[in-house]
Amino acid sequence: MAARLVITISVADIGARITTRRRVPGGFRDAVGVLESWEGGVLRIRKRDGTLVEISEETLVAGRVVPAAPPRPEPM
Structure with missing residues (x-):
């Protein structure tokens, strides 16, 4: 099955x-x-x-909101 490319982001996601x-x-x-x-x-x-x-919206083929990045491990 092929992946589906979808753009679900908008200006509201700034x-x-x-x-x-x-x-x-x-x-x-x-x-x-x-x-x-x-x-x-x-x-x-x-x-x-x-x-x-910087990305021109004309070249955008997929985009979505994702969860916050996990914290980086503390240096030992």
Whole structure:
């Protein structure tokens, strides 16, 4: 059975943690993080490492809200 790609995110999800899949040359690319903004056809997602990913909504093939990231283990 093939996976179904669905976009269930919207501007109303700004501030939520999301996962996305977008088309890039040669395939697809995923990004997970907090949706910081969605303006002018561009989504801005802040990843866990602090980097900001900008995605054109024209390339978006899947997206959904996901639960908060699990806490990182304490250094020993």
